[in-house]
Amino acid sequence: MGRNLYILAATLFLFALVSCGVSFTNIAQQPGSPGDTSLWRTMGLGLFVISLLVTLGGIFSSLFEQAERRAEEERRRKRSH
Template sequence: MGRNLYILAGTLLIFAMVSFGVSYTNIAQQPGSPGDTSLWRTMGLALFFLSMVISLAAVLSSLFEQAERHTDAERRQRRNKR
């Protein structure tokens, strides 16, 4: 599950970078395009924050999975010694 969360966080980070890029280029000022620069920046910040929260969840998920595997291995070793 951690790997999927890393992929999601990376994708959201790419979208955040694109949103920031659009806010600083002329694309936002072209006729017919959503030209509210502050909207693009706000969307970029929201996507960046969401990406960081999901990456934190991915790290914690990976740590708990590793601790669970380690605990299971210790239990198996104790059972084999008996």
């Protein structure tokens, strides 16, 4: 599960970089495109924050899986002795 969360976080981070990049280029000022640069920056910041939260969830998921695995190994060792 942790790996899936890392992939999701990387994708969100990529979209955050793209939206921030759009806000600093002339693409946002072209006719027919959403021209509000503050909207692009806000969306980039929001995606970045969400990607950080998803990364934190992935870290916690990996840590808990590792703790459960070690606890199970310890129980097996105690049973065998």
